[in-house]
Amino acid sequence: MANERLRAALLMRRVSPAELAEAIAVDPKTVERWITQSRQPYRKHRYAVASFLKMDEAYLWPEALTPQQVAAASESEIVTVYPHRWAVPRDAWGRLFTEARQEIGVLVYSGIFIAQDTGIMRTFAEKAEAGVRVRILLGDPDALEVAPRGADEGVGDGMTAQTRMALMLYQPLRQAEGVEIRLHHTILYNSIYRGDDQLLVNSHIYGKFAADAPVMHLRKVAGGDMVSTYLESFEAVWAGAKPLES
Secondary structure: OOOOOHHHHHHHHOOOHHHHHHOOOOOOHHHHHHHHHOOOHHHHHHHHHHHHHHHOOOHHHOOOOHHHHHHHHHHOOOEEOOHHHHHHHHHHHHHHHHOOEEEEEEOOOOOHHHOOOHHHHHHHHHHHHHOEEEEEEEEEEOOOOOOHHHHOOOOOOOOHHHHHHHHOOOOHHHHHHEEEEEOOOOOEEEEEEEOOOEEEEEEEEOOOOHOOOOEEEEEOOOOOOOOHHHHHHHHHHHOEEEEOOO
């Protein structure tokens, strides 16, 4: 049985089996066997392939790791846990975005505290100009899902007002080349802030402001699937969101 996931990954990345073989220093015939015969590479080669293709080892070879190994790797993805968002040091937010080389992502309802930070907003624009993909997902103020969040946090119509304010505060970024902003209408259980393979995930708790809820700092580790799970969620919301019109 062929490894269709690996085959599809190569096609998506526009990489030939020979190019992959050269990149990770193995025989091209070995790569062909990985694809056509579903041969399972050694761990070091799985890691090298996953790193080169920028994909998860567990996705390319779902049976390669035991559940215990995946759980252990996933636990290692937790850098630290902050009891409240307000307890996250300001420089932690700064590093998350300034160290990004490929991807910056923000999934929120309003993200007012980010939009009010002129340093972070400047970083977004500069990173986009340098070729980093910057994607921002804001709650659609007209969406039915936004009002209940305001009720959950005890601010009533305040959440809808915040999302409208966010649209104004993020307005300058719409002029920056390479910044994409979309409006979503999903129910958020977590706000996600991404800088390449690192995330700050702010959970949402009934009856509490987002600033009072915990934040996990995660960093992708080979074989782990926590970061991948949140990134898949981000992509699902992005796919269903609508571009912010001029």
